[in-house]
Amino acid sequence: MRVALQITCVNDAMFPETGKAVVRLLRRLGVDVEFPAAQTCCAQPMVNTGYLDEAVPVVRTFVDAFAGYDAIVTPSGSCAGSARHQHSIVAERSGDPVLAAAVAQTGPRTYELSEFLVDVLGVTDVGAYFPHRVTYHPTCHSLRMIGVGDRPQRLLEQVRGLDLVELPMATECCGFGGTFALKNADTSVAMGADKARHVCDTGAEVLVAGDNSCLMHIGGMLSRQRAGVRVMHLAEILAATEDAA
Amino acid sequence: MSGTFVGMPAFPTAARAALGDTQLRTNLAHATRTIRDKRAAVVAEVEDWEDLRLSGAGVKEAALRDLATHLETLEASLTRAGATVHWARDAEEACRIVADVTRAHGADEVVKVKSMATAEIGLNEALAAEGIAAWETDLAELIVQLGEDLPSHILVPAIHRNRAEIRDIFLRRMAGAGRPAPADLTDEPAVLAGAAREHLREKFLRATVGVSGANFAVAETGTLVVVESEGNGRMCLTLPEVLISVVGIEKVLATWADLDPMLRLLPRSSTGERMNPYTSTWSGVTPGDGPQEVHVVLLDNGRTRALADDVGRQALRCIRCSACLNVCPVYERVGGHAYGSVYPGPIGAILNPLLRGVSDEQTASLPYASSLCGACFEVCPVLIDIPSVLVDQRAAVVDSHRGDRLPKGEALTMRATAWAFSDSRRLAWAERASGLAGRVLTRISRTTLPGGRPAAGRLPGPAAGWTGARDLPAPPEESFRAWWDRTDGGRDGGGA
Numbered sequence: 001m002r003v004a005l006q007i008t009c010v011n012d013a014m015f016p017e018t019g020k021a022v023v024r025l026l027r028r029l030g031v032d033v034e035f036p037a038a039q040t041c042c043a044q045p046m047v048n049t050g051y052l053d054e055a056v057p058v059v060r061t062f063v064d065a066f067a068g069y070d071a072i073v074t075p076s077g078s079c080a081g082s083a084r085h086q087h088s089i090v091a092e093r094s095g096d097p098v099l100a101a102a103v104a105q106t107g108p109r110t111y112e113l114s115e116f117l118v119d120v121l122g123v124t125d126v127g128a129y130f131p132h133r134v135t136y137h138p139t140c141h142s143l144r145m146i147g148v149g150d151r152p153q154r155l156l157e158q159v160r161g162l163d164l165v166e167l168p169m170a171t172e173c174c175g176f177g178g179t180f181a182l183k184n185a186d187t188s189v190a191m192g193a194d195k196a197r198h199v200c201d202t203g204a205e206v207l208v209a210g211d212n213s214c215l216m217h218i219g220g221m222l223s224r225q226r227a228g229v230r231v232m233h234l235a236e237i238l239a240a241t242e243d244a245a
Numbered sequence: 246m247s248g249t250f251v252g253m254p255a256f257p258t259a260a261r262a263a264l265g266d267t268q269l270r271t272n273l274a275h276a277t278r279t280i281r282d283k284r285a286a287v288v289a290e291v292e293d294w295e296d297l298r299l300s301g302a303g304v305k306e307a308a309l310r311d312l313a314t315h316l317e318t319l320e321a322s323l324t325r326a327g328a329t330v331h332w333a334r335d336a337e338e339a340c341r342i343v344a345d346v347t348r349a350h351g352a353d354e355v356v357k358v359k360s361m362a363t364a365e366i367g368l369n370e371a372l373a374a375e376g377i378a379a380w381e382t383d384l385a386e387l388i389v390q391l392g393e394d395l396p397s398h399i400l401v402p403a404i405h406r407n408r409a410e411i412r413d414i415f416l417r418r419m420a421g422a423g424r425p426a427p428a429d430l431t432d433e434p435a436v437l438a439g440a441a442r443e444h445l446r447e448k449f450l451r452a453t454v455g456v457s458g459a460n461f462a463v464a465e466t467g468t469l470v471v472v473e474s475e476g477n478g479r480m481c482l483t484l485p486e487v488l489i490s491v492v493g494i495e496k497v498l499a500t501w502a503d504l505d506p507m508l509r510l511l512p513r514s515s516t517g518e519r520m521n522p523y524t525s526t527w528s529g530v531t532p533g534d535g536p537q538e539v540h541v542v543l544l545d546n547g548r549t550r551a552l553a554d555d556v557g558r559q560a561l562r563c564i565r566c567s568a569c570l571n572v573c574p575v576y577e578r579v580g581g582h583a584y585g586s587v588y589p590g591p592i593g594a595i596l597n598p599l600l601r602g603v604s605d606e607q608t609a610s611l612p613y614a615s616s617l618c619g620a621c622f623e624v625c626p627v628l629i630d631i632p633s634v635l636v637d638q639r640a641a642v643v644d645s646h647r648g649d650r651l652p653k654g655e656a657l658t659m660r661a662t663a664w665a666f667s668d669s670r671r672l673a674w675a676e677r678a679s680g681l682a683g684r685v686l687t688r689i690s691r692t693t694l695p696g697g698r699p700a701a702g703r704l705p706g707p708a709a710g711w712t713g714a715r716d717l718p719a720p721p722e723e724s725f726r727a728w729w730d731r732t733d734g735g736r737d738g739g740g741a
């Protein structure tokens with residue numbers, strides 16, 4: 001099985017440690033993950049802001065970079081959702097049947113990290129060790145767009161030393177929403193303030209989620225408030241081991 | 246509030262003002278949470294809820310697919326049953342018809358059943374201009390009308406008011422509209438409802454013309470259906486001599502049997518009740534019983550425009566239940582007025598642009614009034630994929646500006662980003678530049694995030710929208726891509 005890492009533009013440019021963690025984790029589980037260098041972005045920033053024409057060349061780059069892989073793994077529910085549910089819209093807009101055929105290949109092969117671990121590799125115990133009190137925020141796109149269900153929690157429950165506490169109002173949006181965070185900054189911050197409050201109420205030391213974009217927003221608020229809670233991507237917790245600690 | 250949505254600012258500006266209204270925030274948080282929990286509980290009781298949603302969506306979709314035929318059938322059935330059918334292309338035509346019929350009977354007032362269609366066309370204001378008083382008889386609509394306020398919710402238009410505010414409105418305003426509120430009025434819900442009942446009763450008994458909308462219109466039988474909770478609708482539909490119903494053309498259902506899923510979906514989704522207390526159905530005129538002159542105004546007002554939109558037409562399935570408003574985290578915080586329309590919340594964010602187009606700035610701001618979290622789609626009883634329609638309407642907004650001589654900064658940024666994202670070498674170059682910027686920003690800001698990572702500090706320009714309230718990690722010196730290149734994916738001791 002040829003497995004490609006779709007790092008996502010946000011992780012590539014802002015959170016490389018998450019990418020390194022995915023590589024470390026998958027290698028530990030026996031997967032020789034490749035990084036197709038031609039990849040850039042899933043085009044979601046353009047699509048969700050309404051710039052469909054601008055998204056066309058980006059989706060083209062995506063399908064060219066990932067053609068021929070059996071599985072495309074991405075540490076983002078949102079980007080997986082984009083590839084699975086939005087690339088066809090962009091392809092239709094382009095009017096190019098070749099692109100439509102290509103996205104029909106890459107879309108269904110794109111897995112969010114927890115889906116790949118649980119459904120494709122069939123593991124929930126990845127041999128991780130993380131002795132901290134942690135709460136999990138299910139990001140909207142992972143929850144409602146691609147339906148990862150409780151896979152992330154099942155993975156976290158198997159992490160040795162980890163104390164998983166439930167987040168109140170967990171399924172409510174944190175207010176990030178891509179360009180929404182800038183175009184409607186006030187509303188975004190009002191939503192984020194409530195999310196941050198719920199996180200603090202848990203007494204957790206670490207907030208974990210499967211999307212660094214949402215974590216950048218919630219974590220940015222927690223940091224500004226000096227709340228004493230840090231945010232981590234799911235991959236970084238699952239990659240942590242006793243040896244490394 | 247001025248009593249009109251005309252001239253409202255775009256959503257971000259209106260939302261900013263609403264977010265600062267602490268009373269509004271408290272009222273909304275409490276009210277939406279209550280209805281949300283009630284809905285969730287009664288929906289959970291229905292074992293085949295997902296099948297029911299499918300059949301509800303199917304029934305509406307089938308009616309819309311062959312709308313012209315069903316409307317002609319409806320017209321024929323209604324006419325056979327003794328009703329007069331009018332067709333109204335827009336708000337102005339519809340208001341004119343209602344005013345003319347009312348005038349023809351020498352009436353200077355009408356009593357109204359709660360109706361979104363008449364709110365949409367601004368009927369009360371149009372009638373007032375003709376010297377005809379339109380009395381709202383739904384409790385929440387009465388509160389809004391007496392307070393010279395605007396509705397902020399489809400089902401509960403006074404959701405932004407709490408009971409203390411309602412008591413105050415009744416005490417100050419009821420006397421000007423008819424029977425005054427008792428001087429010893431308290432803010433007990435039952436006492437407030439009692440005062441409204443006394444106030445409205447004289448209007449019910451006096452009025453000769455009633456005005457309603459309809460939740461559904463059955464084509465085969467020529468039956469209109471009104472679903473309500475308070476019984477005020479039943480009064481308006483049965484007591485006056487003349488009944489005028491303004492019905493959006495998308496309300497048509499093909500058959501009587503099609504009501505079955507709809508009447509099961511609607512109360513649970515809207516009020517969180519297993520069944521609503523009053524369901525009124527009438528087919529034209531029944532001699533000696535109820536109104537002896539029945540008019541039905543079939544209203545387009547942008548609906549055929551929406552119908553022609555391949556992606557957006559599903560919004561015409563909407564049965565105005567408000568479930569999407571009650572679960573929406575944006576609506577919960579800013580309330581309904583910020584949307585500048587009688588249709589607020591997620592459904593309003595797609596319905597308004599679909600009905601009106603996106604040429605004005607206020608309407609064009611609505612598709613962006615969402616974080617695309619998808620909670621609305623999850624609860625919609627007729628499976629309207631609101632997030633997808635929102636994205637499609639955003640594309641409509643962007644496309645409407647493609648011919649602009651001076652492109653917006655956002656358009657230029659998106660074009661530049663797309664250019665960088667179209668070739669990984671360009672992206673790698675941009676990441677190197679961002680890494681350099683990160684070094685500079687780190688040095689200037691000297692702040693760190695929890696866990697120790699350097700933060701970028703407060704940034705100017707559009708980025709201030711982010712850093713005004715949120716710290717931002719400084720871009721790392723080395724991107725993932727550069728790390729992979731340098732270490733052969735960590736195999737060269739790069740420490741993956």
